[in-house]
Amino acid sequence: MLLRRVGPRWPLPKRFPVFLQPQQRLRPQTQLRNCSSCPPEQATPKPPPPDHRDLGTQQELFTTSFYSPGSAIFLPNGARIFNRLVDFLRKQYVRHGFQEVITPTIYKKALWAKSGHLENYAEDMYTVTSTSPSRAEVTEAGEEDEYGLKPMNCPGHCLIFASQLRSYRDLPIRYADFSPLHRNEISGALSGLTRVRRFHQDDGHIFCRPLQIEEEIRKTLEFIRLTYGVFRLGSYRLALSTRPERYMGDLEDWEQAENALKRALDASGQPWTINEGDGAFYGPKIDIVLKDSDGKEHQTATIQLDFQLPKRFNLEYMAPAPLLEKRGETTTDPELLAHYGPVAPVMIHRAVLGSVERLMALLIEHYNGKWPFWLNPRQAVIVTVNDTEPVVKWAQHTRNVLLGIDSDVDAPVSPTNFGAVDVDESTRPLSKKIMEAKAKGYGVIAVIGLRDVAAGTIMVDATSFAPADASEEEKKKLKGLKMTPEELLDFMKKKVTAYA
Ligand SMILES: [Zn+2]
Numbered sequence: 001m002l003l004r005r006v007g008p009r010w011p012l013p014k015r016f017p018v019f020l021q022p023q024q025r026l027r028p029q030t031q032l033r034n035c036s037s038c039p040p041e042q043a044t045p046k047p048p049p050p051d052h053r054d055l056g057t058q059q060e061l062f063t064t065s066f067y068s069p070g071s072a073i074f075l076p077n078g079a080r081i082f083n084r085l086v087d088f089l090r091k092q093y094v095r096h097g098f099q100e101v102i103t104p105t106i107y108k109k110a111l112w113a114k115s116g117h118l119e120n121y122a123e124d125m126y127t128v129t130s131t132s133p134s135r136a137e138v139t140e141a142g143e144e145d146e147y148g149l150k151p152m153n154c155p156g157h158c159l160i161f162a163s164q165l166r167s168y169r170d171l172p173i174r175y176a177d178f179s180p181l182h183r184n185e186i187s188g189a190l191s192g193l194t195r196v197r198r199f200h201q202d203d204g205h206i207f208c209r210p211l212q213i214e215e216e217i218r219k220t221l222e223f224i225r226l227t228y229g230v231f232r233l234g235s236y237r238l239a240l241s242t243r244p245e246r247y248m249g250d251l252e253d254w255e256q257a258e259n260a261l262k263r264a265l266d267a268s269g270q271p272w273t274i275n276e277g278d279g280a281f282y283g284p285k286i287d288i289v290l291k292d293s294d295g296k297e298h299q300t301a302t303i304q305l306d307f308q309l310p311k312r313f314n315l316e317y318m319a320p321a322p323l324l325e326k327r328g329e330t331t332t333d334p335e336l337l338a339h340y341g342p343v344a345p346v347m348i349h350r351a352v353l354g355s356v357e358r359l360m361a362l363l364i365e366h367y368n369g370k371w372p373f374w375l376n377p378r379q380a381v382i383v384t385v386n387d388t389e390p391v392v393k394w395a396q397h398t399r400n401v402l403l404g405i406d407s408d409v410d411a412p413v414s415p416t417n418f419g420a421v422d423v424d425e426s427t428r429p430l431s432k433k434i435m436e437a438k439a440k441g442y443g444v445i446a447v448i449g450l451r452d453v454a455a456g457t458i459m460v461d462a463t464s465f466a467p468a469d470a471s472e473e474e475k476k477k478l479k480g481l482k483m484t485p486e487e488l489l490d491f492m493k494k495k496v497t498a499y500a
Pocket of ligand 1: 152153154205349350
C-alpha cells in the first residue's frame with residue numbers, strides 16, 4: 001500500500017462530505033502545578049478529568065501500536081463494548097427500517113472520480129496498489145488500476161441503489177453499514193480513540209422521495225433522542241447548517257430542503273439553532289452537539305441532505321407526474337398521474353452514534369470506568385469461599401449456566417451473550433477477593449460456599465444496581481440475594497434487555 005499525500009487542489013475539504021471526522025481529544029490534559037505564591041489550601045490540586053486513554057489502559061479496553069498509527073487495537077474488554085454498541089444499533093434498525101449491507105473496503109479510482117472524492121478529498125485518502133505487477137489489473141490504456149481505501153460508505157450505497165430498477169413505491173430505502181473507514185489524518189495529531197485513521201461509523205443512507213424528507217428527518221431525530229436517552233449522556237442541542245455561499249444545485253431544491261428540515265426540527269420539540277451558511281456544498285445538515293458534565297461540547301450524530309451524489313451516480317426511480325414528484329408535490333389529476341418518468345432520489349447521510357470509536361471515548365470518560373451493566377465489559381464474577389472440589393464444581397456449573405454453555409447435548413450452543421463471566425477460585429481470603437472484584441467494577445458478584453452447594457443456590461451481591469441516592473437499607477436488600485444460577489441468569493438478562 002502506498003501512503004500518498006496530495007496537496008489540496010482547492011480549499012474545500014471542510015465543506016466536502018466529511019461525515020464526522022473523528023478528531024480532537026475530548027478534553028485537554030490538565031496540568032497540575034503547585035504555585036509557591038498560593039496559600040496551601042488553594043494549591044490542593046483538583047483531580048484531573050477522566051481521560052479515555054488512561055481509562056482505556058486501566059480497564060484493558062484498547063491499545064495502539066507503532067505498526068499501525070491511528071488504528072485502535074481493541075482488547076477483549078473494549079471489543080465487548082464496541083460489539084454491544086453495534087448490536088444495540090442493529091436491534092434498533094428493526095424498528096427504524098434499516099437494512100444492513102456489507103460493502104467493499106477498496107474501490108477503483110474511477111469510483112472516487114465519479115463520487116467527487118478524487119477531486120475534493122484525495123489528500124485524506126489512502127491509495128492502494130498491487131505490489132505484484134503480474135496481479136495488477138491493467139486498463140485499456142495500459143495503465144495499472146489504482147484503488148482507494150474507502151473513507152466513506154456513500155458511493156458504495158449508491159452502487160446498490162443503482163443495481164436495480166426502482167419505483168416510487170420502493171422508497172424510502174434505508175441502508176446501514178458498519179464498515180471500517182480509513183482517513184489519512186496527519187500523524188502528529190493521532191491520539192486514543194478520537195484522532196484516528198481507522199474508525200467505524202454506524203453509517204446509514206436513506207434514499208427517499210422529496211416529499212418524504214421531512215418524515216425521514218423526524219424519524220431520525222427520534223432515533224437519536226431514544227439512543228442518547230439510553231446512554232444517559234445528558235442534554236444536546238440541534239444545529240441546522242444552511243446553504244453556504246458556494247453551493248451546488250438549484251436554489252429551489254435548497255429552499256425546499258431547508259424548510260423541510262426546519263419543520264422536522266420544530267416537530268422534534270427540542271431546542272435548535274441555525275448556523276447560517278455552514279451547510280455542506282451539496283445540501284443542508286443537522287448536527288447534534290452534546291454537552292458533557294464540564295460544559296464542553298462534542299459533535300456526535302449528524303444528518304445531511306444530499307442532492308448531488310444521486311445525480312453524480314445517475315440514480316433514479318420511476319414515479320407518476322415526475323415534474324411534481326421532483327418538487328415534492330402530489331396531485332390527483334388522472335392525466336398527470338398517467339405519465340411516468342424518472343426522478344432523482346434525495347439521499348440522506350446519517351449517523352446516530354457518529355464514529356463508534358469517538359462515542360466510546362465519550363462514554364469511557366462520561367461513565368469514568370463505572371459502566372452500566374449492559375455495556376460493562378466485566379459483567380459477573382463468581383467468587384468461591386474456598387477451593388474444595390464441590391464448591392469449585394458448583395462455581396463452574398454456575399458460570400456455564402450464565403454463559404449458556406451448560407448443555408451435554410451434542411449440538412451447537414446457544415450462548416447467552418454474557419461473554420465475560422469470570423470465576424475466582426483462588427485460596428485468598430474471601431473479603432480480599434470481593435474487594436478486588438468491586439475494584440475491577442464487576443456488575444454482579446456471586447459468592448459460593450459449601451452451604452450454597454447443598455442448597456443449589458448462590459449468594460448474589462447486586463449493589464452496583466442501586467441508584468446513586470439509594471438508602472443503606474435499599475443497598476442491603478441488593479447485597480444478599482439468594483438465587484439459583486438460572487434465576488441469576490434471568491436477572492442479568494432482564495437488566496441487559498432494559499439497558500440498565
Ligand atoms: Zn454518507
